Amino acid sequence: LLPFVLGVTVATTATGATSYNTLFYACGIAYLVLLVLVMIFPLPDTDQKAAGKKEGLIDSLKHTHFSVESIAMILIGFTCTGTFQLWLNCAQNFAKENVGWADPSIMQTYYSAGTMLALVVTALLTRKIKDVRFILGYPVICLVAMIAVLVGKSQTLMIAGAFLIGWAGAGGLLQIATSVCNMLFPKIKGTVTALVMIASSLCNYTILTAASKMQPSQVMVMNIVLTAVGVLLGLFVNLRYTKMVEQAQADN
Incomplete structure (x- = not known):
């Protein structure tokens, strides 16, 4: 979808340069929304019910x-x-x-x-x-x-x-x-x-x-x-x- 999003959001500045600022702002907002959702919603039941301590990757x-x-x-x-x-x-x-x-x-x-x-x-x-x-x-x-x-x-x-x-x-x-x-x-x-x-x-x-x-x-x-x-x-x-x-x- 990115090429179509670029077509809508990319703008031209007063100096004639191409600006992608709107796209970066939108992505930043999306990440903040995801952060809030991750903090609010519980982990899947399979993870909550798993017995014992899980090992890290290392x-x-x-x-x-x-x-x-x-x-x-x-x-x-x-x-x-x-x-x-x-x-x-x-x-x-x-x-x-x-x-x-x-x-x-x-x-x-x-x-x-x-x-x-x-x-x-x-x-x-x-x-x-x-x-x-x-x-x-x-x-x-x-x-x-x-x-x-x-x-x-x-x-x-x-x-x-x-x-x-x-x-x-x-x-x-x-x-x-x-x-x-x-x-x-x-x-x-x-x-x-x-x-x-x-x-x-x-x-x-x-x-x-x-x-x-x-x-x-x-x-x-x-x-x-x-x-x-x-x-x-x-x-x-x-x-x-x-x-x-x-x-x-x-x-x-």
Whole structure:
């Protein structure tokens, strides 16, 4: 929704500069409202009724044995975040410099449309298709789209790539990964989920910092490599899925 919100809130100052002040004020108010709600409303009953003292993340890490599969899931948090963040921040520069597209801002609209549509359609698909299949299928779609964009270098491919990566990269893949973690690692689901999100946050900083020092075509290649790693990780988790489900059922 952000591109549409920007269209409504962004203003031009007397000096001709673009001002985002209204958006920041609105976000600040929203955070204050959330703070009040968090302070007022009780924690979920499952947390209130939990017996015993809960371990913090650091203590949990000290006592947790991580399997190869759990490490793969944590790394997927890194790779899937890199896929859509690199595209979101760098694809328009690629379109300008490598495709010769003077104003590729329309790509953002297609990206957002893909993301919003995916949130609905993916939710429906997960009723019939196991969540873990998306961890492989969606990165494959992103990988094919980026290779086509890099090789084809046309406006049509850029628009299609924006829609597909909005759909398969940003349309809930990270949330699906955390959902799979909760199911496959019931004994350490809190710890693994936290680490998946930490890996995602770490990716936001490291990958975008690296991208800021590269040419747009180099960023696209880096994104392809990163997404290919995500495909391999997703394939590994899918191949081990049956055994992991059996282990999770035994743990429960």
